[in-house]
Amino acid sequence: MLLKVEKLTKHFDGLVANNHISFDLAEGEILAIIGPNGAGKSTLFNLISGMLPATSGKVFLEEEDVTGLKPHSMAERGIARTFQTTTLFDELRVMDNLAIGYRVRTRTGFWDALLHSSRWRREKEETEAKVMEALEFIGMREYAYHFVSTLTQEAQKRLAIGVALMSDPKIMMLDEPTAGIIQDETDGIMELILRLKERGITVCLIEHKMRMVMDLADRIVVLNYGEKIAEGPPEEISCNPAVIEAYLGGEHIA
Amino acid sequence: MKYNKFLKQNWLYLLLLIAALSFPLVISSRYYIQIMITALTWAMAALSLNLILGYTGQASLAHAGFFGLGAYSLALTTKAGLSFWLALPLAGAFAAFIGLFIGLLTLRTRGHYFAISTLCFGVIVFIVAGSWIEITKGATGILGIPKPTPIPIPFIGELSFTSQTNQYYLVIFFLLLFLFIIYRLVNSLQGLSFMAVRNNEVLAEAVGINTFTTKLLSFVVTNFLVGMTGGIYAVLMGGVSPTVAGSNLTFFWLAYVIIGGVATMAGPIVGAVLVTFLMEYMYSLGEYRLAIFGLILIMAIIFFPRGLVGVFTRLYQKIKDYFGGIRGGGAGQNAAKSRKANETL
Numbered sequence: 186m187l188l189k190v191e192k193l194t195k196h197f198d199g200l201v202a203n204n205h206i207s208f209d210l211a212e213g214e215i216l217a218i219i220g221p222n223g224a225g226k227s228t229l230f231n232l233i234s235g236m237l238p239a240t241s242g243k244v245f246l247e248e249e250d251v252t253g254l255k256p257h258s259m260a261e262r263g264i265a266r267t268f269q270t271t272t273l274f275d276e277l278r279v280m281d282n283l284a285i286g287y288r289v290r291t292r293t294g295f296w297d298a299l300l301h302s303s304r305w306r307r308e309k310e311e312t313e314a315k316v317m318e319a320l321e322f323i324g325m326r327e328y329a330y331h332f333v334s335t336l337t338q339e340a341q342k343r344l345a346i347g348v349a350l351m352s353d354p355k356i357m358m359l360d361e362p363t364a365g366i367i368q369d370e371t372d373g374i375m376e377l378i379l380r381l382k383e384r385g386i387t388v389c390l391i392e393h394k395m396r397m398v399m400d401l402a403d404r405i406v407v408l409n410y411g412e413k414i415a416e417g418p419p420e421e422i423s424c425n426p427a428v429i430e431a432y433l434g435g436e437h438i439a
Numbered sequence: 440m441k442y443n444k445f446l447k448q449n450w451l452y453l454l455l456l457i458a459a460l461s462f463p464l465v466i467s468s469r470y471y472i473q474i475m476i477t478a479l480t481w482a483m484a485a486l487s488l489n490l491i492l493g494y495t496g497q498a499s500l501a502h503a504g505f506f507g508l509g510a511y512s513l514a515l516t517t518k519a520g521l522s523f524w525l526a527l528p529l530a531g532a533f534a535a536f537i538g539l540f541i542g543l544l545t546l547r548t549r550g551h552y553f554a555i556s557t558l559c560f561g562v563i564v565f566i567v568a569g570s571w572i573e574i575t576k577g578a579t580g581i582l583g584i585p586k587p588t589p590i591p592i593p594f595i596g597e598l599s600f601t602s603q604t605n606q607y608y609l610v611i612f613f614l615l616l617f618l619f620i621i622y623r624l625v626n627s628l629q630g631l632s633f634m635a636v637r638n639n640e641v642l643a644e645a646v647g648i649n650t651f652t653t654k655l656l657s658f659v660v661t662n663f664l665v666g667m668t669g670g671i672y673a674v675l676m677g678g679v680s681p682t683v684a685g686s687n688l689t690f691f692w693l694a695y696v697i698i699g700g701v702a703t704m705a706g707p708i709v710g711a712v713l714v715t716f717l718m719e720y721m722y723s724l725g726e727y728r729l730a731i732f733g734l735i736l737i738m739a740i741i742f743f744p745r746g747l748v749g750v751f752t753r754l755y756q757k758i759k760d761y762f763g764g765i766r767g768g769g770a771g772q773n774a775a776k777s778r779k780a781n782e783t784l
């Protein structure tokens with residue numbers, strides 16, 4: 186098992202945002218995490234990626250206990266993530282955003298920078314090549330020199346995925362990659378996620394757009410009020426009574 | 440051809456360099472040269488402050504504290520007989536070493552809390568300098584620091600630093616050295632990490648940057664440089680007293696960075712030289728100078744958030760775009776390229 190989440194629990198004061206959540210992530214699959222607003226999906230991502238400490242529970246990456254590691258260590262071990270509200274380095278250019286995403290794979294330090302060591306040169310060229318490749322992959326080659334603030338919402342979403350992709354992660358956790366963009370543009374993001382899978386990256390996806398989840402996901406985990414209420418393949422989830430109940434009055438499941 | 444292109448891109452810097460080098464030859468007034476020496480020393484302090492504040496986004500208000508540590512370190516070691524050329528890097532190393540510990544403590548805090556905790560450290564240095572009489576001689580300070588050890592030059596004699604002109608060139612040498620160090624650091628993957636931390640610490644951490652060690656590196660380098668600057672200041676003054684660690688110095692340097700342009704290469708120098716000469720020019724106004732200074736600072740923050748260098752860059756850009764537009768064809772592309780080139784100004 187690539188990733189194993191065991192009884193993760195998170196309390197915010199009185200609120201139980203996640204209650205004994207367990208699930209596995211198999212190599213190469215797309216797992217969708219769905220559930221109504223406030224169900225605890227983003228919190229679960231924050232626990233796994235080390236942004237928040239869990240109240241209890243464990244996370245294993247390739248059998249290794251990685252519970253409580255800092256986010257930068259998780260990124261180094263191959264777990265990359267994006268945020269629900271598009272988060273980028275908005276003072277910098279597109280190419281710099283991507284280059285920062287690759288920083289975790291480079292070692293250039295103070296002395297390399299000062300003396301222009303062979304490592305400085307090698308890693309600079311390596312980074313430039315990786316940036317070009319990523320620009321190509323996310324379809325933003327002509328935007329390399331643009332500042333993030335000049336990009337459309339959709340382009341920003343693509344770039345956020347590109348930044349996460351730079352570190353060659355084993356797992357990419359995408360928190361609502363299509364939030365706030367129109368249906369037409371959703372298809373582009375969907376296609377991008379499928380190409381991540383083709384690259385051999387395991388994807389864990391939080392998503393609200395049901396059509397997209399049903400099309401993309403190999404498996405679905407459903408959260409409601411911090412509890413996992415269902416898990417299974419899309420066709421099974423779409424007719425699960427507990428899931429339909431949770432969504433009643435909310436979104437209709439296709 | 441290659442040299443032509445180099446000249447075309449860097450003519451302004453070359454011009455400034457020639458101006459800086461010929462200054463004491465053209466200006467015969469000892470008075471103005473002395474002000475310039477002071478201004479450039481402050482420029483060095485502002486340059487290193489810009490590394491932690493401008494490029495890394497951490498407002499260290501302990502800057503004068505570390506300046507003071509370097510100054511006292513140099514005073515004590517040279518008076519004990521150590522050569523200036525060893526005492527100076529030692530002054531930097533001492534400030535950097537103390538900075539490492541202070542950084543380990545304070546860099547866990549963020550934003551205002553970091554500013555306040557570093558301010559506290561600055562105040563502590565000031566108080567210790569004034570009260571640890573056995574070492575620092577208290578409020579009187581340490582006097583009689585020998586001039587920099589002359590550098591022997593084969594067949595010609597030696598390069599001594601007793602003349603004002605040579606002291607000026609000493610300052611220019613270190614200013615250029617600092618510029619070189621900061622330029623190389625900022626324009627590298629390591630510099631990109633600094634800017635990532637400044638722009639969004641949470642995201643930087645999420646993409647795998649160890650934000651704590653990144654900030655610590657920036658802080659240590661900053662303090663090494665400002666410690667050296669304190670050493671240079673001490674040797675030029677021939678003495679140190681607790682005022683070298685006073686936090687009003689920090690606020691002046693902060694103002695130079697803001698007025699000149701935060702996170703620009705030239706900003707701290709422009710700010711330091713301009714403001715120092717302006718203050719000197721208004722000497723007769725006495726305390727009112729500070730009011731005018733405050734006013735300039737507020738105006739700069741409100742109207743020129745990227746400082747004078749930012750204003751200049753934008754003007755230069757407009758002119759370039761205008762002429763590019765007239766010539767027609769690929770103006771937009773040129774604009775994007777030259778904008779990239781101007782980034783490092």
Ligand SMILES: Nc1ncnc2c1ncn2[C@@H]1O[C@H](COP(=O)(O)OP(=O)(O)O)[C@@H](O)[C@H]1O
Binds near residue numbers: 220222224225226229
């Ligand atoms: N940092 C936090 N502090 C306190 N409460 C939080 C925090 N983060 C999330 N919550 C609460 O936890 C619950 C789950 O939130 P979240 O994980 O963002 O839900 P989802 O992503 O499924 O919409 C919500 O009630 C939210 O208000």
Ligand SMILES: [Mg+2]
Binds near residue numbers: 226227228269
């Ligand atoms: Mg959420």
